[in-house]
Amino acid sequence: MNLLQIEYSDELKNDIESLKSDLAEIKLNLQPKEPTKYLGRKEVAEMLDVNISTVHNWTARGILTALQIGGRIYYRKKNVEAALIELKK
The missing domain is CATH 3.90.105 (Molybdopterin biosynthesis moea protein, domain 2)
Structure with missing residues:
Protein backbone atom coordinates (compact mmCIF):
# COMPACT_ATOMS: atom_id res chain seq x y z
CA MET A 1 0.00 0.00 0.00
CA ASN A 2 1.38 3.37 -0.91
CA LEU A 3 0.90 6.73 0.80
CA LEU A 4 -1.94 7.75 -1.55
CA GLN A 5 -3.88 4.60 -0.71
CA ILE A 6 -3.46 5.20 3.05
CA GLU A 7 -4.73 8.82 2.77
CA TYR A 8 -7.63 7.67 0.60
CA SER A 9 -8.43 4.91 3.07
CA ASP A 10 -8.46 7.35 6.03
CA GLU A 11 -10.59 9.82 4.08
CA LEU A 12 -13.01 7.06 3.14
CA LYS A 13 -13.24 5.92 6.77
CA ASN A 14 -14.05 9.49 7.88
CA ASP A 15 -16.73 9.80 5.19
CA ILE A 16 -18.28 6.49 6.25
CA GLU A 17 -18.36 7.57 9.90
CA SER A 18 -19.95 10.87 8.91
CA LEU A 19 -22.60 9.05 6.89
CA LYS A 20 -23.32 6.70 9.80
CA SER A 21 -23.84 9.69 12.07
CA ASP A 22 -26.12 11.40 9.54
CA LEU A 23 -28.18 8.23 9.05
CA ALA A 24 -28.58 7.77 12.80
CA GLU A 25 -29.88 11.34 13.12
CA ILE A 26 -32.29 10.85 10.21
CA LYS A 27 -33.54 7.60 11.72
CA LEU A 28 -34.13 9.34 15.06
CA ASN A 29 -36.14 12.09 13.35
CA LEU A 30 -38.27 9.52 11.52
CA GLN A 31 -39.44 7.90 14.75
CA PRO A 32 -43.17 8.47 15.23
CA LYS A 33 -43.86 11.23 17.70
CA GLU A 34 -46.06 10.48 20.67
CA PRO A 35 -49.33 12.37 20.31
CA THR A 36 -49.97 15.17 22.77
CA LYS A 37 -52.12 13.97 25.66
Whole structure:
Protein backbone atom coordinates (compact mmCIF):
# COMPACT_ATOMS: atom_id res chain seq x y z
CA MET A 1 0.00 0.00 0.00
CA ASN A 2 1.38 3.37 -0.91
CA LEU A 3 0.90 6.73 0.80
CA LEU A 4 -1.94 7.75 -1.55
CA GLN A 5 -3.88 4.60 -0.71
CA ILE A 6 -3.46 5.20 3.05
CA GLU A 7 -4.73 8.82 2.77
CA TYR A 8 -7.63 7.67 0.60
CA SER A 9 -8.43 4.91 3.07
CA ASP A 10 -8.46 7.35 6.03
CA GLU A 11 -10.59 9.82 4.08
CA LEU A 12 -13.01 7.06 3.14
CA LYS A 13 -13.24 5.92 6.77
CA ASN A 14 -14.05 9.49 7.88
CA ASP A 15 -16.73 9.80 5.19
CA ILE A 16 -18.28 6.49 6.25
CA GLU A 17 -18.36 7.57 9.90
CA SER A 18 -19.95 10.87 8.91
CA LEU A 19 -22.60 9.05 6.89
CA LYS A 20 -23.32 6.70 9.80
CA SER A 21 -23.84 9.69 12.07
CA ASP A 22 -26.12 11.40 9.54
CA LEU A 23 -28.18 8.23 9.05
CA ALA A 24 -28.58 7.77 12.80
CA GLU A 25 -29.88 11.34 13.12
CA ILE A 26 -32.29 10.85 10.21
CA LYS A 27 -33.54 7.60 11.72
CA LEU A 28 -34.13 9.34 15.06
CA ASN A 29 -36.14 12.09 13.35
CA LEU A 30 -38.27 9.52 11.52
CA GLN A 31 -39.44 7.90 14.75
CA PRO A 32 -43.17 8.47 15.23
CA LYS A 33 -43.86 11.23 17.70
CA GLU A 34 -46.06 10.48 20.67
CA PRO A 35 -49.33 12.37 20.31
CA THR A 36 -49.97 15.17 22.77
CA LYS A 37 -52.12 13.97 25.66
CA TYR A 38 -54.58 16.53 27.03
CA LEU A 39 -56.10 16.26 30.51
CA GLY A 40 -59.13 17.94 32.02
CA ARG A 41 -59.03 19.58 35.45
CA LYS A 42 -60.50 16.51 37.11
CA GLU A 43 -57.90 14.25 35.49
CA VAL A 44 -55.07 16.54 36.60
CA ALA A 45 -56.46 16.59 40.13
CA GLU A 46 -56.64 12.78 40.17
CA MET A 47 -53.17 12.48 38.67
CA LEU A 48 -51.65 14.70 41.36
CA ASP A 49 -53.98 13.46 44.11
CA VAL A 50 -55.24 16.96 44.93
CA ASN A 51 -58.58 18.75 44.89
CA ILE A 52 -59.84 20.51 41.74
CA SER A 53 -59.65 23.83 43.61
CA THR A 54 -55.91 23.23 44.11
CA VAL A 55 -55.51 22.74 40.35
CA HIS A 56 -57.39 26.02 39.83
CA ASN A 57 -55.17 27.83 42.37
CA TRP A 58 -51.97 26.47 40.79
CA THR A 59 -53.21 27.61 37.40
CA ALA A 60 -54.02 31.10 38.72
CA ARG A 61 -50.52 31.31 40.28
CA GLY A 62 -48.86 30.20 37.04
CA ILE A 63 -47.61 26.87 38.38
CA LEU A 64 -49.72 25.01 35.81
CA THR A 65 -50.44 26.26 32.30
CA ALA A 66 -54.00 25.78 31.09
CA LEU A 67 -55.38 25.73 27.57
CA GLN A 68 -58.95 26.64 26.70
CA ILE A 69 -61.30 25.76 23.89
CA GLY A 70 -64.83 27.00 24.23
CA GLY A 71 -65.70 26.72 27.91
CA ARG A 72 -63.38 23.76 28.51
CA ILE A 73 -60.02 23.87 30.25
CA TYR A 74 -57.26 21.41 29.38
CA TYR A 75 -53.67 20.78 30.40
CA ARG A 76 -50.91 19.13 28.41
CA LYS A 77 -49.85 16.05 30.35
CA LYS A 78 -46.15 16.69 29.65
CA ASN A 79 -46.49 20.24 31.05
CA VAL A 80 -48.15 18.98 34.22
CA GLU A 81 -45.34 16.45 34.69
CA ALA A 82 -42.75 19.16 33.96
CA ALA A 83 -44.25 21.37 36.70
CA LEU A 84 -43.23 18.81 39.31
CA ILE A 85 -39.96 19.79 40.95
CA GLU A 86 -37.49 17.17 42.09
CA LEU A 87 -36.50 17.62 45.71
CA LYS A 88 -32.82 17.58 46.60
CA LYS A 89 -31.67 15.49 49.52
